Amino acid sequence: MDRKLTKKELLKLVEGLLSDFEVWAPAGNEKVYSFSRIEKPEEISLGYRNTVTSPKNVFFPSGETVYRLMEGRPATGEASEKPKLILGIRPCDARAFLMLDKVFGGDIEDTLYTSKRNKSLLVGIACNEPSSTCFCTSVGGGPFSTDGLDVLMVDLGDGSYLLRGLNGRGNEIISKCGSEADKASLDKAESLDRAAKEKMEISFKPPDSLESSEEYWKKKAMACMDCGICAFVCPTCHCFDLVDEGGCKKRIWDTCTFPLFTIMTSGENPREERRDRIRNRVYHKFSWFRQVHGEIACVGCGRCIASCPAGIDITELVNGNNK
Amino acid sequence: MSAIVDELRKVAAGLLKSGAVKVVIGYENEAAPRPVFLENAEDAEKLVWNDRCFHNLARYLNTTEGKAAIVAKGCDVRAVAGLIREGQVKREDVVIIGVDCAAQTESGEKLGKCLVCDCHRPEIYDHLVEDENALVEPQTDPYGDVSEIEAKPVEERLGYWLGLMERCIRCYACRQVCPLCYCKECVAEQSLPKWLPRSPDGKGNLFFHVMRAHHLAGRCVDCGECERVCPVDIPIRTINRKLIRDISELYGYKAGVELDVVPPLTTFKPDDPEDAFR
Amino acid sequence: MRPTNIFIPTPARVAGIARETPDINTYVFELEGERFDYLPGQFVELSIFGVGEAPFCIASSPTRNGGIECSIKKMGSVTQAAHRLLDGDVVGVRGPYGNHFPLDEMEGKDILFIGGGIGMAPLRPAIQFCIDRKEKYGTILILCGARTPADIVYKGELEEWAGTGDVYVTQTVDPGGETPGWKGRVGLVPKVLEEMRPRTENCCVITCGPPIMIRFTLEALQGLGFHDEKVYTTLEMKMKCGVGKCGRCNIGPLYICKDGPVFSLKQLKEIGAEI
Numbered sequence: 001m002d003r004k005l006t007k008k009e010l011l012k013l014v015e016g017l018l019s020d021f022e023v024w025a026p027a028g029n030e031k032v033y034s035f036s037r038i039e040k041p042e043e044i045s046l047g048y049r050n051t052v053t054s055p056k057n058v059f060f061p062s063g064e065t066v067y068r069l070m071e072g073r074p075a076t077g078e079a080s081e082k083p084k085l086i087l088g089i090r091p092c093d094a095r096a097f098l099m100l101d102k103v104f105g106g107d108i109e110d111t112l113y114t115s116k117r118n119k120s121l122l123v124g125i126a127c128n129e130p131s132s133t134c135f136c137t138s139v140g141g142g143p144f145s146t147d148g149l150d151v152l153m154v155d156l157g158d159g160s161y162l163l164r165g166l167n168g169r170g171n172e173i174i175s176k177c178g179s180e181a182d183k184a185s186l187d188k189a190e191s192l193d194r195a196a197k198e199k200m201e202i203s204f205k206p207p208d209s210l211e212s213s214e215e216y217w218k219k220k221a222m223a224c225m226d227c228g229i230c231a232f233v234c235p236t237c238h239c240f241d242l243v244d245e246g247g248c249k250k251r252i253w254d255t256c257t258f259p260l261f262t263i264m265t266s267g268e269n270p271r272e273e274r275r276d277r278i279r280n281r282v283y284h285k286f287s288w289f290r291q292v293h294g295e296i297a298c299v300g301c302g303r304c305i306a307s308c309p310a311g312i313d314i315t316e317l318v319n320g321n322n323k
Numbered sequence: 324m325s326a327i328v329d330e331l332r333k334v335a336a337g338l339l340k341s342g343a344v345k346v347v348i349g350y351e352n353e354a355a356p357r358p359v360f361l362e363n364a365e366d367a368e369k370l371v372w373n374d375r376c377f378h379n380l381a382r383y384l385n386t387t388e389g390k391a392a393i394v395a396k397g398c399d400v401r402a403v404a405g406l407i408r409e410g411q412v413k414r415e416d417v418v419i420i421g422v423d424c425a426a427q428t429e430s431g432e433k434l435g436k437c438l439v440c441d442c443h444r445p446e447i448y449d450h451l452v453e454d455e456n457a458l459v460e461p462q463t464d465p466y467g468d469v470s471e472i473e474a475k476p477v478e479e480r481l482g483y484w485l486g487l488m489e490r491c492i493r494c495y496a497c498r499q500v501c502p503l504c505y506c507k508e509c510v511a512e513q514s515l516p517k518w519l520p521r522s523p524d525g526k527g528n529l530f531f532h533v534m535r536a537h538h539l540a541g542r543c544v545d546c547g548e549c550e551r552v553c554p555v556d557i558p559i560r561t562i563n564r565k566l567i568r569d570i571s572e573l574y575g576y577k578a579g580v581e582l583d584v585v586p587p588l589t590t591f592k593p594d595d596p597e598d599a600f601r
Numbered sequence: 602m603r604p605t606n607i608f609i610p611t612p613a614r615v616a617g618i619a620r621e622t623p624d625i626n627t628y629v630f631e632l633e634g635e636r637f638d639y640l641p642g643q644f645v646e647l648s649i650f651g652v653g654e655a656p657f658c659i660a661s662s663p664t665r666n667g668g669i670e671c672s673i674k675k676m677g678s679v680t681q682a683a684h685r686l687l688d689g690d691v692v693g694v695r696g697p698y699g700n701h702f703p704l705d706e707m708e709g710k711d712i713l714f715i716g717g718g719i720g721m722a723p724l725r726p727a728i729q730f731c732i733d734r735k736e737k738y739g740t741i742l743i744l745c746g747a748r749t750p751a752d753i754v755y756k757g758e759l760e761e762w763a764g765t766g767d768v769y770v771t772q773t774v775d776p777g778g779e780t781p782g783w784k785g786r787v788g789l790v791p792k793v794l795e796e797m798r799p800r801t802e803n804c805c806v807i808t809c810g811p812p813i814m815i816r817f818t819l820e821a822l823q824g825l826g827f828h829d830e831k832v833y834t835t836l837e838m839k840m841k842c843g844v845g846k847c848g849r850c851n852i853g854p855l856y857i858c859k860d861g862p863v864f865s866l867k868q869l870k871e872i873g874a875e876i
Contacts, residue, residue, distance in 0.1 A: 032490065032555050032556045034490075034555070052554050052555065052556075053492065053554065053555070062492045062493070062523050063522040063523045063524060066606065066608045066609070067606070067608070067609050069650055069651065072650055072691055073612050073650075073691060074609050074610060074612070074650075074693060076605075076606070076609060103846055104846060108607060108844045108845070108846075109607070110607060110608075110844070110846055111605065111606050111607065112606060112608065222358075222360050222383075222387075223357065223358040223359075223360070223383075225382060225496070225499040225500055226499050227494050227495050227496035227498075227499035227500065227552070228492075228493070228494035228495055228496070229494045229496045229552070229554050231494075232492050232493075232494045232554070233554055238846070238848065239847055239848030239849070240841075240842070240846075240847050240848070241521070241841060241847065242608060242654055242841055242842065242847075243520075243521050243522060243653065244648075244649075244650065244651050244652055244653050244654070245520040245521070245522050246520065246522075247651070249608065249648070249654075250522040251608070252493070252521055252522045252523065253492065253493070254847070254848070254849075256848060256849075258495075260508075260512055261839075261849060262838075262839045262849055262850075263839065264837065264838070264839045265655075265676040265677035265679075265680065266676065266811075266837075268812060268837075270838065270839075270852075280851075283853075284848075284851070287854075288851070288853055288854035289854075291854045292854050307554050309378070309496055309499075309500050309548075309551075309552035310357060310358055310378070311352065311355060311356075311357025311358065311378075312357075514653075514677065514678040515677065515678050515681070517678070
């Protein structure tokens with residue numbers, strides 16, 4: 001189903017969604033956009049390129065309570081919440097959730113994640129203007145990819161939006177708003193899609209086998225400062241720690257780039273060397289995840305490239321010495 | 324601009340060729356400069372210099388192997404001096420290639436730290452790459468923003484900081500990028516005893532940042548790297564500069580300028596104004 | 602029904618504390634509510650509420666029908682807190698996690714157990730399991746090493762095992778660690794192993810101990826002619842979630858907590874694990 005909405009009609013649609021869903025959307029000041037829970041349609045900012053942090057915090061927050069201790073025992077009982085709806089998610093980030101679903105779902109279901117993720121709805125916005133660090137088309141996605149989305153919105157550039165329902169649930173929420181999309185709008189969306197793909201500055205084919213020499217990774221890792229930016233802004237990085245704090249068990253983000261991530265109480269550290277940590281992160285995404293789940297665990301959002309304090313570019317690490 | 328780059332490359336090539344240093348730490352990639360570690364004289368061609376050479380390369384001095392030469396702006400040199408002063412690096416093990424720097428810019432605007440910079444020419448160096456045009460006067464009151472926040476009532480001030488700190492995702496980039504944050508084990512990660520929570524929330528994050536600022540009191544050289552790299556745009560420099568100003572007012576001390584002056588917080592005098600120390 | 606949160610542990614009471622060495626205690630935990638089935642080699646995540654959670658191998662055999670036992674060496678924050686536990690205190694237990702020693706495949710064979718220090722803990726349930734079903738197994742050889750006689754765990758049980766028919770126990774301490782009256786061997790585990798010259802025919806090996814001991818023991822075993830697929834060890838890796846999601850304990854694409862912790866030497870070589 002394809003509907004065409006004016007900006008005003010879009011805001012009205014959001015207003016309606018707010019009563020049935022917990023709506024998360026990009027919002028923030030001029031510098032820092034992040035996915036936040038919104039109460040009013042006006043808080044949403046769809047004009048951004050991409051948020052600094054990914055929307056993974058909606059289902060996998062940087063810190064969350066696993067259980068509370070009551071009289072020295074874990075107290076159960078989860079509050080039921082409205083289903084979550086992410087509005088204005090980029091296609092790359094939507095694909096990332098399909099990957100996180102594989103990690104947190106599977107034989108041993110992680111309900112901390114799945115209880116938030118189940119029944120959620122993803123309303124994406126196509127990327128008319130990819131950033132210089134974007135490379136979704138190199139890793140199986142695209143600026144207009146619909147993978148993982150229920151609705152894809154396209155900013156037609158004239159103050160109106162094309163909303164494409166991609167399944168029953170998606171169609172249901174958009175069926176009553178705006179008007180049926182005309183052919184001109186559909187053509188426009190198609191040409192925007194083509195133009196966006198042409199604008200991608202980075203394009204490569206991920207190699208089947210990555211560089212493996214110690215020397216290579218040592219050199220590539222030299223500038224790394226062991227911070228957690230790349231992993232924390234990444235939509236597919238999912239490492240975490242469990243800590244006992246403030247009378248609760250909490251789950252917090254963690255990352256294989258932190259030197260202490262793998263240190264054991266005995267003092268032994270299997271990834272003591274920086275080269276091994278960087279190698280682990282890249283191999284996990286471009287080799288091991290692929291072996292286990294059949295796809296690359298990188299969606300090409302480019303956040304790690306844009307935010308790395310040392311200017312490390314994951315596409316260079318993947319592509320070896322040739323680039 | 325190109326004369327500066329030429330000279331940089333010449334100095335670097337010379338140092339590598341003669342074997343005076345094992346590695347030259349500088350910047351590569353004209354469009355978006357980033358750290359580079361050169362071990363061969365032929366690679367000196369890779370060096371670049373422009374107004375986006377943000378990184379304080381002093382960060383890498385105690386993680387590189389062998390004697391190193393470092394390309395350093397005035398602020399970076401102060402961090403090198405701090406490392407020397409604190410015994411992290413030996414003066415004779417580092418060759419400082421100082422570069423005159425007018426300002427670093429982002430989207431055409433000077434960085435905040437550069438507006439108040441009073442060290443456009445490095446104070447300590449082995450080689451100086453000069454740029455007379457770089458020697459400009461500081462433009463604004465260096466502590467204007469600090470005074471502004473201090474003037475707020477305490478509740479409001481706390482609210483202001485908690486609001487900002489709620490964004491912190493504990494990536495620890497501020498700490499990792501800091502040349503003076505070189506502790507092998509940061510109190511933020513100690514488990515025996517555990518000093519502060521690791522789960523991110525406004526109060527815990529504020530605790531971390533204030534703790535870090537205090538550990539940097541009298542040591543921070545205001546290179547501004549912590550604030551530059553913060554992915555969620557927390558004005559970390561403001562906290563550090565509050566302490567820089569206090570240290571300056573209380574002790575007349577400025578970190579990273581002279582190698583032979585004992586920093587006030589690492590020494591003791593019987594007439595210390597603080598009762599607790601007497 | 603909604604699946605329950607996998608990170609919520611089952612409360613368990615401390616039902617017994619045995620002092621093994623100056624810094625190792627064995628705790629018996631009685632689960633509140635339903636017991637779980639497990640096999641030797643599996644581990645649990647033990648929560649000391651308010652302090653933290655850490656993985657411990659289950660040190661008791663399911664054939665004994667008792668509580669879950671864990672031998673805990675006092676080292677970090679969780680283990681220090683564990684050493685402050687008293688009878689009746691409540692802890693949390695999640696599990697069992699990981700794979701197990703292939704004791705079913707080892708039926709009809711001789712088994713050589715080689716343990717060093719606290720590394721005896723994962724071997725204990727397997728030894729108990731085999732002794733309790735002795736008719737299914739051949740000769741059982743146990744080589745147990747420690748720094749000093751005082752550092753040997755399960756002292757009483759070692760005597761008991763040695764008194765069982767067709768079970769042979771060799772104890773050794775590191776050179777210089779022997780005390781007056783020490784009746785066992787003196788020498789590092791790999792060296793004593795070489796001197797023992799165990800028969801390799803129809804014999805499987807299960808070993809665990811500190812990394813340095815494992816490295817040289819595996820070398821010694823290969824030197825003695827044991828095939829890689831007959832030698833098993835259990836890996837110590839930083840583990841947290843226990844279910845292959847938190848990302849810490851991987852070696853390549855494998856998660857030690859889910860795909861291990863038990864591996865044959867053959868598998869270890871295939872995944873390129875550094876031993």
